[in-house]
Amino acid sequence: MALPLGKSLQLWQAVAVLHGAAGRNARLCSAGGSCSSRAAATSGGPPLRRPVQDASDKSVAVPIVALPAKGDIYAPVDGVVHGLLRVPLVQLRTTAGGAAVACRALRICSLAAQDLQKASGYLPGFGRLALRIDRYQASSHILVATIGRLIDTPSQQDVDKMLVMRRDTDVETLAEALAERMRAGEGEILTRSVGNDSACRLLQAVCVARGILVREEGPTSVPLAVAPTLGNALSSWSLDRLEFVSAVLRWSSPADAAPELPRAARLRAEFEADEGGEGPRGFARRKEMRGG
Numbered sequence: 001m002a003l004p005l006g007k008s009l010q011l012w013q014a015v016a017v018l019h020g021a022a023g024r025n026a027r028l029c030s031a032g033g034s035c036s037s038r039a040a041a042t043s044g045g046p047p048l049r050r051p052v053q054d055a056s057d058k059s060v061a062v063p064i065v066a067l068p069a070k071g072d073i074y075a076p077v078d079g080v081v082h083g084l085l086r087v088p089l090v091q092l093r094t095t096a097g098g099a100a101v102a103c104r105a106l107r108i109c110s111l112a113a114q115d116l117q118k119a120s121g122y123l124p125g126f127g128r129l130a131l132r133i134d135r136y137q138a139s140s141h142i143l144v145a146t147i148g149r150l151i152d153t154p155s156q157q158d159v160d161k162m163l164v165m166r167r168d169t170d171v172e173t174l175a176e177a178l179a180e181r182m183r184a185g186e187g188e189i190l191t192r193s194v195g196n197d198s199a200c201r202l203l204q205a206v207c208v209a210r211g212i213l214v215r216e217e218g219p220t221s222v223p224l225a226v227a228p229t230l231g232n233a234l235s236s237w238s239l240d241r242l243e244f245v246s247a248v249l250r251w252s253s254p255a256d257a258a259p260e261l262p263r264a265a266r267l268r269a270e271f272e273a274d275e276g277g278e279g280p281r282g283f284a285r286r287k288e289m290r291g292g
Contacts, residue, residue, distance in 0.1 A: 064091045067105060067143060069098020080112040080147055084129075085119065088254045090147045092131070097141040102203050103196035105131060106228040106244050109147055113229075116149070119260045126258075127151035130225040132251045133210075136203050143203075148254030150227070152187075162190040162245075167197035174201065175208035178248055182213060182224075188249035192231065195241060202226065206248060225251040 063083035065076050076092070083090035092108065094101050113129040120126055127149050135144040163177065181189050193199045206224050214221045231243035 062087060062089050062091055062146075064093060066095045067092050067101060067108070069094065069096050069101060069104075069141070073104060073108060073111075076108050077111045077115065080108060081115045081119070084112070084116060084147070084149060084258050085260050086257050088148055088256055091134075091144065092147055093144045094142055099141060100196045101141050101143045102136075102138075102199040103242060103244075105143055105145060105203075106193075106199055106226070106246065107230075107242065110228045110230050110244070112147070116258045120258060123259065125151060127255055128227045128229075130227040130249070130251065132223055132225045133203055133207055136207050138200050138204055148251075149258055150225070150249075150252050151255045152249070152252050159190070162192055165191055165193035165198035165202050167195065167201070169198065169201045169205075171201055171204045171208060174205035175212060178205060178209040178224075179212040179216075182209070182250075183216070188227075188247040191246050191248060192243065193246065194231075194243045199244065202246065209248075223251040225249055 063079065063086075065079035065083065067076060080090050080092065092105060098104075109129050109131050116129070117126055129147055130150050132146040132148070133143075134146055135142065137143075163174065165174070178189060191202055193202050203226070206226055210221075210224045213224070226246050226248055228244045228246040231245040
């Protein structure tokens with residue numbers, strides 16, 4: 001049945017509008033990934049984000065997680081976990097000076113590794129989280145580090161060759177020992193530190209050893225990283241008595257975003273939507289309300 005001329009023109013105009021809108025949506029989705037993935041990437045997440053130039057994907061936005069000098073440590077742990085479930089790298093940086101930033105950074109990395117392993121169902125081949133120290137100034141307590149998941153298989157280590165950090169350890173001597181053992185072909189070097197002073201010495205020595213290797217090997221020298229794990233701590237909560245067994249190793253290419261089991265993803269989404277959650281953040285929130 002033929003339509004009147006006026007209604008035919010209105011019908012063709014409506015079809016043209018819909019066709020143009022569909023084309024614009026398709027271009028937007030193709031330019032920035034799928035619409036659903038873009039919505040998921042912008043919901044929640046770490047407190048800060050910025051676009052950076054990534055080696056594998058120039059459009060990848062690397063989350064920035066603030067490293068507080070004191071207070072709640074679970075918020076940055078959640079930020080690191082949230083970021084690494086979506087992108088390969090997360091940047092951790094201080095927002096204010098604090099004497100315990102070195103120990104707090106190692107603790108955040110080790111706790112985030114535990115949470116990511118739980119989320120992935122302890123699947124084999126997960127690897128380990130490591131800190132690449134991009135900038136560290138011990139005097140002003142400024143730290144900028146990149147956290148990624150390295151899937152290199154840990155090599156067998158001789159515990160007798162473990163380097164023990166002390167609060168009075170000479171940084172230059174320790175850095176020379178790290179560089180010499182790296183030159184000798186050791187894949188990783190185990191270190192032990194207790195408290196923030198010795199953790200600070202460790203990060204300083206890694207930075208100095210990195211400079212030594214760059215001078216010897218040239219600008220193509222692979223950076224060093226620190227993969228911390230909690231040791232048999234004298235105290236799990238006092239930073240002054242917290243023990244870390246950290247592996248110093250080369251920063252290989254980081255793996256893709258960490259895998260997550262569907263059930264773990266659902267539970268995490270439910271917890272993040274629950275402001276009164278009974279998890280770590282809920283505990284920290286209640287502790288803050290109590291003035292603890």
